[in-house]
Amino acid sequence: MGAGTRGASGGAWRPNPVARTVLIVLSLAFAFLMLVMPLLVVVSQAFGAGWEAFWRAVSDSFTVKAAKLTAITTVTAVAANTAFGLAAAWALTRYRYRGQGLLTTVIDLPFAISPIIAGLIFILTYGRLGWAYPFLEAHGLKIVFAVPGLVMATVFVTIPFVARELIPVLAARGTDEEQAAVLMGAGFLRTFALVTLPHVKWALVYSVILCAARAMGEFGAVSVVSGHLRGKTNTLPLHIEILYNEHHYREAFAVSAILVIASVLVLAARSVVETVSRREVR
Amino acid sequence: MTASRKTIPGFGLTMGITTSYLGFFVLLPMISLALRAADLSLGEIVSVATDARVLSSYRVSFGCSLLAAAINAVFGTMLAWVLVRYRFPGRRMIDGLVELPFALPTAVAGIALTSLTADKGWIGAPLARLGIAVAYTRAGIVVALVFVTLPFVVRSIQPVLEELSPDYEEAGRTLGAGGFTIFRRVVLPELRPALLTGFSLAFARGLGEYGSVIFIAGNRPFRTEIAPLMIVTRLEEFMYGQATAVALFMLLASFAVMFLVNRLQIRAAAFAGG
Amino acid sequence: MSRRVAMVLALLFLFGQVAAGRVLADQELTNVSYDPTRELYEAYNEAFARHWAGLGKGDVTVVQSHGGSAKQARSVIEGNEADVVTLARAIDVTAIEEAGLIGKGWQGRLARNSCPYTSTIVFLVRKGNPKGIRDWGDLAREGVGVITPNPKTSGGARWNYLAAWAWADAQYGHDDARNEEFVKKVFDNVLVLDSGARGSTNTFVQNGQGDVLLAWENEAYLSLAERPGEFEIVTPPTSILAEPPVALVDSYVDKKGTRELATAYLEYLYSDEGQRIAGSHYYRPGNPEIIKEFSGYFDLSLKLVTIDDPLFGGWEAAQSRHFSDGGVFDRIYSR
Numbered sequence: 001m002g003a004g005t006r007g008a009s010g011g012a013w014r015p016n017p018v019a020r021t022v023l024i025v026l027s028l029a030f031a032f033l034m035l036v037m038p039l040l041v042v043v044s045q046a047f048g049a050g051w052e053a054f055w056r057a058v059s060d061s062f063t064v065k066a067a068k069l070t071a072i073t074t075v076t077a078v079a080a081n082t083a084f085g086l087a088a089a090w091a092l093t094r095y096r097y098r099g100q101g102l103l104t105t106v107i108d109l110p111f112a113i114s115p116i117i118a119g120l121i122f123i124l125t126y127g128r129l130g131w132a133y134p135f136l137e138a139h140g141l142k143i144v145f146a147v148p149g150l151v152m153a154t155v156f157v158t159i160p161f162v163a164r165e166l167i168p169v170l171a172a173r174g175t176d177e178e179q180a181a182v183l184m185g186a187g188f189l190r191t192f193a194l195v196t197l198p199h200v201k202w203a204l205v206y207s208v209i210l211c212a213a214r215a216m217g218e219f220g221a222v223s224v225v226s227g228h229l230r231g232k233t234n235t236l237p238l239h240i241e242i243l244y245n246e247h248h249y250r251e252a253f254a255v256s257a258i259l260v261i262a263s264v265l266v267l268a269a270r271s272v273v274e275t276v277s278r279r280e281v282r
Numbered sequence: 283m284t285a286s287r288k289t290i291p292g293f294g295l296t297m298g299i300t301t302s303y304l305g306f307f308v309l310l311p312m313i314s315l316a317l318r319a320a321d322l323s324l325g326e327i328v329s330v331a332t333d334a335r336v337l338s339s340y341r342v343s344f345g346c347s348l349l350a351a352a353i354n355a356v357f358g359t360m361l362a363w364v365l366v367r368y369r370f371p372g373r374r375m376i377d378g379l380v381e382l383p384f385a386l387p388t389a390v391a392g393i394a395l396t397s398l399t400a401d402k403g404w405i406g407a408p409l410a411r412l413g414i415a416v417a418y419t420r421a422g423i424v425v426a427l428v429f430v431t432l433p434f435v436v437r438s439i440q441p442v443l444e445e446l447s448p449d450y451e452e453a454g455r456t457l458g459a460g461g462f463t464i465f466r467r468v469v470l471p472e473l474r475p476a477l478l479t480g481f482s483l484a485f486a487r488g489l490g491e492y493g494s495v496i497f498i499a500g501n502r503p504f505r506t507e508i509a510p511l512m513i514v515t516r517l518e519e520f521m522y523g524q525a526t527a528v529a530l531f532m533l534l535a536s537f538a539v540m541f542l543v544n545r546l547q548i549r550a551a552a553f554a555g556g
Numbered sequence: 557m558s559r560r561v562a563m564v565l566a567l568l569f570l571f572g573q574v575a576a577g578r579v580l581a582d583q584e585l586t587n588v589s590y591d592p593t594r595e596l597y598e599a600y601n602e603a604f605a606r607h608w609a610g611l612g613k614g615d616v617t618v619v620q621s622h623g624g625s626a627k628q629a630r631s632v633i634e635g636n637e638a639d640v641v642t643l644a645r646a647i648d649v650t651a652i653e654e655a656g657l658i659g660k661g662w663q664g665r666l667a668r669n670s671c672p673y674t675s676t677i678v679f680l681v682r683k684g685n686p687k688g689i690r691d692w693g694d695l696a697r698e699g700v701g702v703i704t705p706n707p708k709t710s711g712g713a714r715w716n717y718l719a720a721w722a723w724a725d726a727q728y729g730h731d732d733a734r735n736e737e738f739v740k741k742v743f744d745n746v747l748v749l750d751s752g753a754r755g756s757t758n759t760f761v762q763n764g765q766g767d768v769l770l771a772w773e774n775e776a777y778l779s780l781a782e783r784p785g786e787f788e789i790v791t792p793p794t795s796i797l798a799e800p801p802v803a804l805v806d807s808y809v810d811k812k813g814t815r816e817l818a819t820a821y822l823e824y825l826y827s828d829e830g831q832r833i834a835g836s837h838y839y840r841p842g843n844p845e846i847i848k849e850f851s852g853y854f855d856l857s858l859k860l861v862t863i864d865d866p867l868f869g870g871w872e873a874a875q876s877r878h879f880s881d882g883g884v885f886d887r888i889y890s891r
Binding site: 123126127128129133142144145227228229230231232242244245246247249 | 586588591594595619620621622623631633634635636637655752754755757758761762778779782
């Protein structure tokens with residue numbers, strides 16, 4: 001059921017030519033309206049004033065600072081969620097116990113929680129009115145309205161990505177090979193690294209890429225915990241909103257174009273990963 | 283089943299990581315929400331969460347999310363089907379773009395969709411001549427939600443379709459069934475669990491979506507005001523208790539949707555496993 | 557011996573000076589402000605940094621944060637450590653005071669109610685004023701599309717609302733029921749209710765919605781300057797005196813040791829240079845001499861009602877009567 005086990009299609013199946021044409025046309029029209037058009041708006045606005053204006057906007061010192069901050073939050077959040085995703089997938093598929101359904105639901109929850117609420121809960125925990133604030137204050141720590149808060153909000157929003165992708169793949173594989181490895185005397189880490197990891201390699205890469213794409217673009221939750229301190233706690237998506245609110249439309253779209261280009265590159269990388277992994281399966 | 287827990291090592295370690303990570307990042311912050319809501323009495327929470335304006339914002343949110351999820355269930359399934367079963371120019375590109383809504387910051391999506399559908403926009407201008415308004419109406423909210431939640435449906439269905447051998451359909455055809463009958467009787471039952479997952483994820487995500495919607499909605503009370511905006515509005519009025527009451531209500535709704543889906547899935551998996 | 561001690565002390569003093577100089581070189585000040593002041597403070601921060609360096613006090617970097625006034629106040633209450641706040645309404649600063657971060661009586665600490673500059677609410681209409689909008693009464697006419705932010709969330713929008721109320725009150729002879737009816741009609745004409753002033757400007761200017769934008773005077777002039785030839789400003793005969801206050805956040809400046817710097821930062825807003833910068837960004841300078849220099853675009857004959865007018869009775873009263881839960885504004889929007 002998971003993406004990592006995608007099989008090749010085709011073979012003896014012959015599509016009905018009329019249905020084929022109608023479906024392709026309808027789908028393409030839908031995809032064009034919903035996916036391509038918004039992309040074109042961003043790109044046309046970004047380059048509408050020419051390359052030079054585009055370059056001036058993206059090389060602005062606040063933009064560069066925002067890009068660095070986005071890189072930091074993305075890398076940290078993806079690394080943390082990858083480690084978590086591997087552990088969670090293992091814990092949820094190699095054993096059976098009560099409460100598995102509940103645990104899965106908790107992992108999925110960040111998908112379903114409004115980003116506004118996601119930001120709010122961190123404010124209510126680590127903000128000045130939160131119960132953890134006296135402790136943080138006593139130790140000179142700052143979480144919300146500072147970089148750690150941005151990282152935590154990003155982690156929260158992207159928690160399900162890796163785990164969700166790995167769980168079905170691992171579940172589908174069964175545990176025979178791991179049990180054999182253990183019988184032959186391999187410990188947990190050896191079994192994990194040499195037996196399990198190679199099987200989920202592509203699903204892992206795929207999910208990490210997706211997680212990164214989502215982390216880069218996170219807006220709602222981060223906006224709540226940021227405080228919008230220019231040059232300090234503004235990530236790229238927040239910087240775009242600021243530019244837009246400053247009536248710098250071109251600049252806002254130019255910076256959006258960086259994110260769009262980055263995500264298209266990331267999605268292209270995903271496509272490559274998929275092709276390679278399929279070739280390997282064959 | 284406890285036998286496997288003994289034979290495969292690492293339970294303590296992985297379970298420890300999983301629960302403490304979820305505890306720290308998910309449960310701990312959520313407890314704060316409950317604590318803050320406890321500033322109000324149960325009666326107050328209920329009266330805040332069922333205020334006429336708040337109720338109407340739930341209606342807008344639930345209605346638009348349901349509609350968007352339904353649109354995606356139809357067009358997303360079709361798109362997934364076309365991407366899996368047919369080969370045509372541009373297929374790889376469209377396949378790659380399906381996740382764009384995940385990657386694009388929601389604010390950028392909101393700004394782009396608004397300028398596209400406002401009555402000066404590429405799509406909005408011809409529609410305006412027909413007297414149809416999209417931006418700043420509920421239709422605009424639905425458009426934003428369709429965009430944001432599209433990947434959930436397509437990416438839930440696609441892998442299942444890929445696994446599904448065309449042989450079944452071939453068998454149906456040799457038995458004399460028409461194309462649509464085959465889809466309804468053979469393909470759809472196989473897709474149902476995945477479609478349900480995709481639909482519910484899209485629905486739940488739509489309920490909570492904020493960034494893209496506020497740009498396109500118009501935000502008029504009783505008409506185009508969504509529930510997450512009510513939370514923000516309450517906060518801006520310095521009413522934390524009220525904001526958390528609404529947040530808590532929405533959280534419960536999301537949790538219920540997700541839990542239901544997972545139960546259905548587990549049951550489906552158990553059923554499929556025999 | 558004592559000479560050596562003196563030498564050592566002198567050296568220490570010197571080191572101290574150098575060290576202090578280095579600390580001064582890294583001075584940083586955080587100004588949490590509301591939406592339309594971005595350009596103003598961009599210019600002012602540069603001028604202040606020059607002034608401060610000119611006094612031999614070292615370099616200073618001002619970190620800016622902008623957003624809706626209430627949202628910004630909330631972030632300060634929640635732990636966003638601003639040295640100074642420069643917000644749209646006194647009540648937002650009062651909220652920070654009530655959270656215990658700003659001392660009581662902050663409004664009396666600086667001249668003119670701690671408002672170095674003021675503004676008012678005007679109408680921005682499309683070129684040629686096709687709907688013929690001249691006064692507040694025109695906003696309630698059928699077929700006029702009005703754009704304003706939400707008074708519940710936006711500082712600017714509360715001024716819009718109160719200005720409309722004040723006009724109605726004078727027009728209909730102090731009849732609250734008719735005032736309410738008028739304001740309701742205006743809000744029935746509202747097409748898009750954004751949560752902040754900047755959002756509304758974008759909706760009107762960029763996305764072409766509506767016939768009239770109720771805007772801060774400075775916002776209106778900015779839109780005019782940025783897209784020449786597309787809009788006109790209509791200054792109604794009466795409006796409201798909008799007083800955006802500035803204040804020092806006592807708890808945070810004491811924690812960070814920035815009180816002197818922050819005080820100087822706010823006081824310099826009242827200097828001739830500070831006042832001229834405000835004026836050149838279309839804020840009405842509080843200094844009666846300097847505002848005359850800008851009479852080219854400020855209509856000085858405009859009749860302005862203040863929030864302390866008996867009609868409103870100050871922010872607290874206006875807030876609880878009009879904008880609290882179940883207040884007049886909620887009534888207008890309940891069906």
